[in-house]
Amino acid sequence: MSRLALGSLTVSPLQAALPEKEAAEVIAYAFSCGINFIDTAQYYSNYGLIRRALKLTSDPEGIVISTKTYAYSKNLAEEAVEEARRELDRDVIDIFLLHEQESYETMKGHAEAYEYLLECREKGIIRAVGASTHHVSLVKGLIRLKNEGIPVDICHPLYNMKGFGIADGGEKEMAEALSELHSMGTGIFGMKALAGGHLSISPEEALGFVLEKPFIDAVAVGMQSREEIDANVRFFRNGRFSKTDRKKLQNKKRVLHIEDFCIGCGACVRRCASGALRLTETDEINPAAYGDFTSDFTLPVSSVGDGKVYRAEADDGKCVRCGYCTRVCPVFALKIY
Numbered sequence: 001m002s003r004l005a006l007g008s009l010t011v012s013p014l015q016a017a018l019p020e021k022e023a024a025e026v027i028a029y030a031f032s033c034g035i036n037f038i039d040t041a042q043y044y045s046n047y048g049l050i051r052r053a054l055k056l057t058s059d060p061e062g063i064v065i066s067t068k069t070y071a072y073s074k075n076l077a078e079e080a081v082e083e084a085r086r087e088l089d090r091d092v093i094d095i096f097l098l099h100e101q102e103s104y105e106t107m108k109g110h111a112e113a114y115e116y117l118l119e120c121r122e123k124g125i126i127r128a129v130g131a132s133t134h135h136v137s138l139v140k141g142l143i144r145l146k147n148e149g150i151p152v153d154i155c156h157p158l159y160n161m162k163g164f165g166i167a168d169g170g171e172k173e174m175a176e177a178l179s180e181l182h183s184m185g186t187g188i189f190g191m192k193a194l195a196g197g198h199l200s201i202s203p204e205e206a207l208g209f210v211l212e213k214p215f216i217d218a219v220a221v222g223m224q225s226r227e228e229i230d231a232n233v234r235f236f237r238n239g240r241f242s243k244t245d246r247k248k249l250q251n252k253k254r255v256l257h258i259e260d261f262c263i264g265c266g267a268c269v270r271r272c273a274s275g276a277l278r279l280t281e282t283d284e285i286n287p288a289a290y291g292d293f294t295s296d297f298t299l300p301v302s303s304v305g306d307g308k309v310y311r312a313e314a315d316d317g318k319c320v321r322c323g324y325c326t327r328v329c330p331v332f333a334l335k336i337y
């Protein structure tokens, strides 16, 4: 597998929302450049794009696909596995993870789903199982599970040089836990090495920091264009970005934008694992913005219950631009540009 994994969220509906043909061509281009590892998720709604990209590829079977699900029950896990096999047009899924797990306890809460993934692994329908996370506690939880004899083949943690986005600790705590888990035989592929753009100002230092860690087997990097793929492939081959590549990366800071017509329902606040969103009181009410939604959605006054009007506000320092919150907004007020 290539150490550089293609993070597929960036071209998908939750982020750039490229037209399907264009997105599939970008993915296929990455495969043609030697990236043979792609990260996706049931939540990303992009299996169709990947299937289309695989059809454009000379060796589709040589591409390693990692996906993940929020399933907590056996039925939901079964649906997730069958959806992936059907939509990706694959009999065997290489890596299937539980998505955004937080601790030993959340893994226990998802035990039925995990057991189903392990059954599929026994049958050869899945090759490797594990979990993705923003939490040090989960990595420690995976160590505990392994000590109990439960297989954990792969961990997909958020990890970067400044610890941006790690929900319950810093870089050092995460590194210690990952190092121990890796020494027990679990493969580790990181995410958010550039912290959603916060570390793009020094991309060589940020990526180099992660890649030199002996416990990091691969790193998923979100890429939206052929240019970005070329730049990253060059970096992973020779450890350097050209001046032009570096400048483009530095200028490409994405931000989470919250539209004025946010109705303060709080769904995004509950969804954000990084604690980057909160509701703040506002005096501004634009009745026209609410008009279309009053019959279908709860007004902000009742979402908080104190008679005041709220809007979502983001703490840019905490937001890792994953785009997960955009999917839960009932009025499509959240966008990543």
Ligand code: SF4
Pocket: 256, 271, 272, 273, 274, 275, 276, 277, 314, 318, 319, 320, 321, 322, 323, 324, 325, 326
């Ligand atoms: S994009 Fe949304 S969900 Fe992701 S870290 Fe930022 S505020 Fe949170």
Ligand code: SF4
Pocket: 258, 261, 262, 263, 264, 265, 266, 267, 268, 269, 311, 312, 328, 329, 330, 331, 332, 333, 334
């Ligand atoms: S989910 Fe949308 S409407 Fe609700 S608080 Fe967040 S941005 Fe506002």
